[in-house]
Amino acid sequence: MVIANSKIPHKAIHEIHKIAQAFPKLYLTKRMYFLILHKVLIKGFDMKLKIFDIPQTSGKVKATIHQSGKLGFSQAAIDELGINNNKHIMIAKDEDTPNDKNLYMIISEKQTESSLRVSKAGNYYYLNTKYIFDKLDISYKTRKVIFDIVEIEYEGQQVYKLIRRDVDRKRK
16 A cells, blocks of 8 residues: 555654554554554554453363253363363253343362262263253254353352353254
8 A cells, every 4th residue: 555645644654654563464454554544643643552462272162062961061161161070060040030041050079969070081071961951941952052151250159151052953
């Protein structure tokens, strides 16, 4: 993009070149040039770019209901949540919001009457959740049910919210 012969002030061109030199691998599109010029011309030369740090993970922290009714965890979930076969997990639902399809998960080292022991098959960890999902009338045999897992705090305790999304199963 040629900007040297345009009516853009020299200071603005200088600012654009400074940004291009600071980020040599950054390809500036016409829209990016426009946004920079807008910032420089309208708001002045006090621009300061902040680059966001991106956390390194081994994928999406999620769990999927298998056709057998078992809840299998992604490798990222196993790593992030510290899941192993010495853990026990309680599954909960928000009683105050009956239409809420999300579930909640509490991980513990101690077994209780309402907790499920984490099982392992190869590198894969899962819960025997068939009874729970049948009771909740989740159609996991015809739909692929995936839960994105996010950490929340509930009554001062670390809890994981399982945000549900359903996808049609691919037919073989």
